[in-house]
Amino acid sequence: MMNRRDFAGLMGLAATGAAAVALATPAAAQTAAYESTFDKVRRTKKLRVAGIPGTEPYYHKDLATGQWSGFCISMAQDLAKVLEAEVEISETTWGNAVLDLQANKIDIMFGLSPTPSRALVVEFTRPIMNNTFTLVARPGVEGKTWEDFDKPEVRVAVDIGSSQDLFARRALPKATLVALKTFDEVTMALVSGRADVSVQVAMNSLATVKKNPKIGSIIVPSPISAQPTCAGVRPDPDGRFLRFVDNWLEYNRALGALKGWILSSLDLANIKPEDIPSSLTF
Numbered sequence: 001m002m003n004r005r006d007f008a009g010l011m012g013l014a015a016t017g018a019a020a021v022a023l024a025t026p027a028a029a030q031t032a033a034y035e036s037t038f039d040k041v042r043r044t045k046k047l048r049v050a051g052i053p054g055t056e057p058y059y060h061k062d063l064a065t066g067q068w069s070g071f072c073i074s075m076a077q078d079l080a081k082v083l084e085a086e087v088e089i090s091e092t093t094w095g096n097a098v099l100d101l102q103a104n105k106i107d108i109m110f111g112l113s114p115t116p117s118r119a120l121v122v123e124f125t126r127p128i129m130n131n132t133f134t135l136v137a138r139p140g141v142e143g144k145t146w147e148d149f150d151k152p153e154v155r156v157a158v159d160i161g162s163s164q165d166l167f168a169r170r171a172l173p174k175a176t177l178v179a180l181k182t183f184d185e186v187t188m189a190l191v192s193g194r195a196d197v198s199v200q201v202a203m204n205s206l207a208t209v210k211k212n213p214k215i216g217s218i219i220v221p222s223p224i225s226a227q228p229t230c231a232g233v234r235p236d237p238d239g240r241f242l243r244f245v246d247n248w249l250e251y252n253r254a255l256g257a258l259k260g261w262i263l264s265s266l267d268l269a270n271i272k273p274e275d276i277p278s279s280l281t282f
Contacts, residue, residue, distance in 0.1 A: 036238030037107055047080040048106045049073075050092040054184060056207050057265035058111045061091075071265035072110035075128075075231075078257070079108075079248055093182060095161025098122055101234045108245065112232040113163035123235050125245050127228035128258060131201040133167055136208050138216040141196045146221045149197060150174045157186045157195035163227060164199040171225065172199070190215050201227070206276065207269035220277060 041047050051068050053061040059070040068089055080087045092100050097109045101122050113131075114124040135149065143149050149156070150172045157178040158165040168177060178195045180186050187208060189195040197219075200208060205218045231249075233242050252258050266272075 034237075037234060037236050037241040038238060038244060041083050041085050041107060041241070045085045046088045047076065047083060047085045047108070048088045048090065049076040050097055050100055050106045050109050051089045052093060052097075052183075053091060055094075055204070056269040057203060057262070057267075057271070060268045069265070070268060071261040074261040074265065075110055075252075075258075076108070078252070078261075079245065082248060083244075093161075094159060094163075095181070098161075098232065101232055104234065107233065107241070109232045112230055113227050114230050114232075115163060115166055117166070118232065121235075122232040123242055124230040124232055125242065126249050127230050128249065129229050129262065130226045131203055131229050132220065133164070133171075133225045133227065134200055134202050134205040135197045135219040135221060136190060136200055136205050136216055137197045137219050138190050138193070138195075139214075141216070143219065144222060146171050146223075146225075149221065152176055154197065155195045157189040157198040159183045159186050164201060164204075167225070167227070168199040187212065187215070201229075206266075206271050210270050210275065218277065 035043070049072075051061060051070075051073065052059045055070075057070055058072045059068065060073075061068050073087075073089075076087050076089075090100065090106055092106075092109075097106075097112060098118050098121060100106045101109055110128070112118065112122075112124065118124075135143075137143075141154075152174055154172075154175045155178050156168050156172055156175045157180060158168045159182055160179050162183075165179065168175070178189055180189060183204070186195070186198050186200075190198055191212065198205075198208075202220075209215060209218055231245060233245065236242065249258070
């Protein structure tokens with residue numbers, strides 16, 4: 001027969017067990033609620049990517065039809081096809097792309113440079129290509145080295161938060177920085193004379209000069225500086241999505257598909273092979 005002391009001890013053990021279950025339940029619920037990016041894409045059949053209008057050959061949006069093209073879109077479409085999903089595109093800017101990844105608005109952003117500050121909050125794939133830093137200089141502005149332009153009287157236009165913005169602050173610390181919100185504003189600054197030069201990666205500078213032949217010329221200052229262009233993804237404990245994209249990139253690089261997507265997209269900016277200076281590399 002159970003005495004009062006035994007009964008009290010039994011009830012205490014029961015209460016302790018109940019408390020342990022109660023404490024464990026939220027953690028278990030969180031674990032059950034977690035869904036990796038890879039699993040989410042496979043479940044929803046949607047691959048959410050970003051698009052930036054007017055950044056040919058990376059991205060192009062037809063204003064009449066709303067259709068997207070460009071080599072980043074070609075890559076997104078092929079990746080989605082392999083994942084048995086459809087592409088869902090949200091408009092953004094280079095400066096906001098990382099924020100969109102953090103806010104879980106998109107699953108992947110093609111065309112990002114893996115800067116240390118960005119790498120604090122997003123993860124990067126293996127490089128898609130390497131892109132040379134150049135200057136688009138308005139008529140009459142000349143120079144051969146980065147040092148030639150690193151002067152207070154030289155006004156350098158960049159779009160805030162972009163890789164060219166970060167590079168300009170490091171390579172041209174003495175120049176007068178003209179920081180603008182969008183890439184279109186950078187072009188207008190050159191056209192209007194508010195800026196003397198604009199730091200742009202080679203792919204962008206070729207498109208800028210092709211669209212606006214009177215804007216100036218492309219200068220490739222020495223020493224030549226290049227950076228990798230990658231895709232960015234949201235950090236994921238599972239890690240499978242990043243590994244999958246890396247494998248997909250290497251597979252398509254070996255096939256020559258990556259090069260094909262990039263070269264075919266140059267037509268969007270009316271860039272011909274002969275327009276590319278020999279000193280430029282991709």
